[in-house]
Amino acid sequence: MNVHIKNGRLIDPKNKTDAQQDVFIAERRIVAIGKAPQDFVAERVIDASGLIVMPGLVDVAARLREPGYEYKATLESEMTAAVAGGVTSLSCPPDTDPPLDEPGLVEMLKHRARSLNQARVFPIGALTYGLKGAELTEMIELTDAGCKAFSQADAPLTDTRVLMRAMQYAATFGYRVWLRPQDCFLAKNGVAHDGEVATRLGLPPIPTVAETIALSTMLQLARETGAILHICRISSAAGVEMVRAAKQQGLAVTCDVSMNHIHLTEMDIGFFDSNCHLSPPLRSQRDREALRVGLLDGTIDAICSNHSPVDDDAKQLPFAEAEAGATGLELLLPLVLKWAEQGKVPLLEALSRVTINPAQMLGQKVGHLSIGAHADICIFNPKTSWKVEPAALKSQGKNTPFNGYEMQGRVCYTLLDGQVVYQSAA
Amino acid sequence: MKNPQLNKNGELQHLLTTEGLPVAIVRDILDKATVFLDAAEGREIKKFPLLHGKSVFNLFFEDSTRTRTTFEIAAKRLSADVVNLNIGSSSTNKGETLLDTVNNLCAMHADMFIVRHSQSGAAHLIARNVAPDVHVINAGDGRHAHPTQALLDMFTIRHYKKEFHNLRVAIVGDVLHSRVARSQIHALTTLGVPEVRVIAPKTLLPAMVEHLGVQVYCNMEQGLKDVDVVMMLRLQNERMLGALLPSAQEYFKHYGLTQERLALAKQDAIVMHPGPMNRGVEIDSSVADGTHSVILPQVTFGIAVRMAVMSMLAGAKV
Numbered sequence: 001m002n003v004h005i006k007n008g009r010l011i012d013p014k015n016k017t018d019a020q021q022d023v024f025i026a027e028r029r030i031v032a033i034g035k036a037p038q039d040f041v042a043e044r045v046i047d048a049s050g051l052i053v054m055p056g057l058v059d060v061a062a063r064l065r066e067p068g069y070e071y072k073a074t075l076e077s078e079m080t081a082a083v084a085g086g087v088t089s090l091s092c093p094p095d096t097d098p099p100l101d102e103p104g105l106v107e108m109l110k111h112r113a114r115s116l117n118q119a120r121v122f123p124i125g126a127l128t129y130g131l132k133g134a135e136l137t138e139m140i141e142l143t144d145a146g147c148k149a150f151s152q153a154d155a156p157l158t159d160t161r162v163l164m165r166a167m168q169y170a171a172t173f174g175y176r177v178w179l180r181p182q183d184c185f186l187a188k189n190g191v192a193h194d195g196e197v198a199t200r201l202g203l204p205p206i207p208t209v210a211e212t213i214a215l216s217t218m219l220q221l222a223r224e225t226g227a228i229l230h231i232c233r234i235s236s237a238a239g240v241e242m243v244r245a246a247k248q249q250g251l252a253v254t255c256d257v258s259m260n261h262i263h264l265t266e267m268d269i270g271f272f273d274s275n276c277h278l279s280p281p282l283r284s285q286r287d288r289e290a291l292r293v294g295l296l297d298g299t300i301d302a303i304c305s306n307h308s309p310v311d312d313d314a315k316q317l318p319f320a321e322a323e324a325g326a327t328g329l330e331l332l333l334p335l336v337l338k339w340a341e342q343g344k345v346p347l348l349e350a351l352s353r354v355t356i357n358p359a360q361m362l363g364q365k366v367g368h369l370s371i372g373a374h375a376d377i378c379i380f381n382p383k384t385s386w387k388v389e390p391a392a393l394k395s396q397g398k399n400t401p402f403n404g405y406e407m408q409g410r411v412c413y414t415l416l417d418g419q420v421v422y423q424s425a426a
Numbered sequence: 427m428k429n430p431q432l433n434k435n436g437e438l439q440h441l442l443t444t445e446g447l448p449v450a451i452v453r454d455i456l457d458k459a460t461v462f463l464d465a466a467e468g469r470e471i472k473k474f475p476l477l478h479g480k481s482v483f484n485l486f487f488e489d490s491t492r493t494r495t496t497f498e499i500a501a502k503r504l505s506a507d508v509v510n511l512n513i514g515s516s517s518t519n520k521g522e523t524l525l526d527t528v529n530n531l532c533a534m535h536a537d538m539f540i541v542r543h544s545q546s547g548a549a550h551l552i553a554r555n556v557a558p559d560v561h562v563i564n565a566g567d568g569r570h571a572h573p574t575q576a577l578l579d580m581f582t583i584r585h586y587k588k589e590f591h592n593l594r595v596a597i598v599g600d601v602l603h604s605r606v607a608r609s610q611i612h613a614l615t616t617l618g619v620p621e622v623r624v625i626a627p628k629t630l631l632p633a634m635v636e637h638l639g640v641q642v643y644c645n646m647e648q649g650l651k652d653v654d655v656v657m658m659l660r661l662q663n664e665r666m667l668g669a670l671l672p673s674a675q676e677y678f679k680h681y682g683l684t685q686e687r688l689a690l691a692k693q694d695a696i697v698m699h700p701g702p703m704n705r706g707v708e709i710d711s712s713v714a715d716g717t718h719s720v721i722l723p724q725v726t727f728g729i730a731v732r733m734a735v736m737s738m739l740a741g742a743k744v
Binding site for chain 2: 194195196198199200201202203204205207271272313316317318319320321
């Protein structure tokens, strides 16, 4: 179908475009920007007057909960949430049940996702069998099945020798290794940042050194093995500083942060709000500011939703017993916009953190609107104010620390391969 | 965010923590407790009809003898009907969630819950989910709070020292795991005690504890110097397992309260302990049973303080 998106403000970070430009789509791809190609006949015209047209968002951490946790969320519910949030590409961590450690599971997931035809799913394979941290998975097979990187998700990998070998093996074939830095001994039983709030509330703490010690190991092993390392969900000022130093020394490492951590701190736990039970834990004000600085100076490459739908029963428990996680796909764009507004970050710059940068981490040709690219597009109204009401979220996970927050910016259309896969009611 | 333990008129709706409790309410509880204590002295019948017809549920998810018993006695002296439920920590294994348990009891028309739970925040969770005419008293949640213990400690201090504004108080022991210590610290600072000290090895102190308004001492002798009140904490035996301490012997040698160490405090210092004591681990028997010890009066006062809290929650005039 030929689509003409007219009168919108086109923001495409990869091509450094921020201007009023029309977009022309044919055969699922972008065929022209600005002027219509000769003989172009639009079958559908989308009037984007007053709206912003951008590449569909790329979210590097969205748990879809399939297979195994369908009572928390299903592919149907979460893909609907993704496109309602303008997300057209997402990668899912391997911590399903069973974990994504077999090519068959990956193929099944890809097949299910394709049949829903809403957003592209880029699975992250398990680095070790069962995420148990002992035996390597068949990374070549898994890559052939569609895995774009390998990870332990939040599962610990205590044996440093296994970690080193996993990174060596991945480096042999140029595979990406995504690791979340957390020393499992220092973080054992912990549920909150080891600071004033955890002390006041008597919550078992997770110290900052749990992040930095694991991070130090990972960075050193990346240097040693030559593995392409991506650091997931950095949460502390000290961690940001270590990644900054590593990048300055020329290490090819990338890094992401969750949207929760650039907006919230340990203080938001308030009176034991289990919606703020997140992993990694919300840290101090100082850490939040350092994360924002890191995002601006390029130390942190991407912002992700860390979408982790949790069922109500698992949240209606005392704080430490409640399951960590929050829904996020539908809040990613407005929270990036909020960060941009608060930090006076130009949109062209800010939106690169959820488009081209994460796409590069995945090594995928998405997240931009060059001629010939997939027509994965998000069109949003930057002026629409709305209030986060859990019941109105499409995700099956209704738990979010942003419950009741005022957001600005709402998705009007989402296109995948040139087809409208979401259109807002208004 | 609304203060979860006050109603919209600023009156006590639940007692969940001493943190953020208005000083007027704290004083009111202590004053009411005095009335109950005086009234009980030399009275043949110790009962008051203030909670007559009310159902008080002792909901203990964690073992306790003393606290549960004193709450039971307090409720009975106020003429309430008391139901004791020792659910133990295994209840969650049976599949019923905390809120399901509470909802079931609410359906039995409970008026007040006395809750003890191993998880910090459990009492807050219950308080958030009960009907507006149901009251919750936190009888200890994880490491977070044990407000009635702290209030009875304040009552004890006031009983012996009269004032708070001129005191130097030391809290000694496992502050890291202690809900009692946290509640004591908030209560002491609320009542205007100018100098609160905590004394412990670094493994038993939580991060940034000084932000609670205390001075940190790792040396017992220095910490006890010239204090008016010594508040000992119980040291749980399992602390040796988590590599927090090498042995009970070494702990006693450096942090145990002995006569010699107590001599560093003021001459008229009082020694308190929330119980149950580990003699020879955190406190020497000669101190526990000595002239400075007010450990047994603490227990007596505890009943009066709990009566005061319950009657206040029930809205009764004393």
